[in-house]
Amino acid sequence: MIRTVFGILLILLHIICCILVWFGIKKHALKVKKYLIALVIFVPFWGILCVLILHLQVLTKTDNVVEAGVEKLRVNEEIYKNNIRAASDTDKKVVPLEEALLINEPELRRELIMDVLNDNPEEYMDLLKQARMNEDVEVVHYAITAMVELSKEYDFRMQKLEKLYAASPNDPEILKQYCDFMEEYLNQGILEAQMEKMQRERYIRMLRQKLSLKPELHTCICLFKNLMINGDYVQAEEVLNMIDEKWHRREEFWLLKIQYLAEQKRGNELHESLRQMKEEHIYLSSKSKEALAFWLD
Secondary structure, eight states: OHHHHHHHHHHHHHHHHHHHHHHHHHTTSSOSOGGGHHHHHHSTTHHHHHHHHHHHHHHHHHHHHHHHHHHHHHHHHHHHHHHHHHHHHHHTTOOOHHHHTTSSOHHHHHHHHHHHHHSOGGGGHHHHHHHTTOSOHHHHHHHHHHHHHHHHHHHHHHHHHHHHHHHOTTOHHHHHHHHHHHHHHHHHTOSOHHHHHHHHHHHHHHHHHHHHHOOOHHHHHHHHHHHHHTTOHHHHHHHHHHHHHHOTTOHHHHHHHHHHHHHTTOHHHHHHHHHHHHHTTOOOOHHHHHHHHHHHO
């Protein structure tokens, strides 16, 4: 009889413990997973003991993580402060390349030119041209070397495109790649006058071919600008009329027209075009307004 009562008490105690553990997990008082309640129910005493041990381990790890996180923040703060100090020390040595070419510090000039060589020389073409005329022999050598290497790279790319174009002269994608390359190449200004004229004439022919396949505003603009550079104002006016027919209200057309009239010194037509722009409420972006002011000046 006593054993039966003792057994019932143990079962009731076990049930109470299971309920307490469940509520502890539910309320997040115990830092363990919910599925561990099965261990508590089916393994009396030892299941509860395991859950408590896991709970204590999780608490210990959490404290360590917090402490580690705080320590990491401290370390990061020190690194940040050190970087700031290092940056402030090196800021004194940072000088624009344009100014470095003028001041009498050969080592600084040479160091900056080498940085250009190791970076993207095509982005500093104007500066390389200035450096080419510098009094420092080494700076001149570095600048000329960069321009020669850049020219070789462009020649290599052109040869590849020429082969592709020769194999498929009417392929729109190849033609587009070739025209994009020629635009980039000519804008670098690394060609001598005679060679530039030849390449620009080739570019004009390719632009006309591209237009025959698909009329596009950008292609017309490129064709117009290159004809103007070559001094072919008659054909440039023909292209301008083509743009007028298809893209009359585009700001690009009006800027090209103002440029053409200004270079041709046709003042009456220029004033008439300005009046027409105002009457037709042609929209101009801030960049276009700056370009317009340039040509009007």
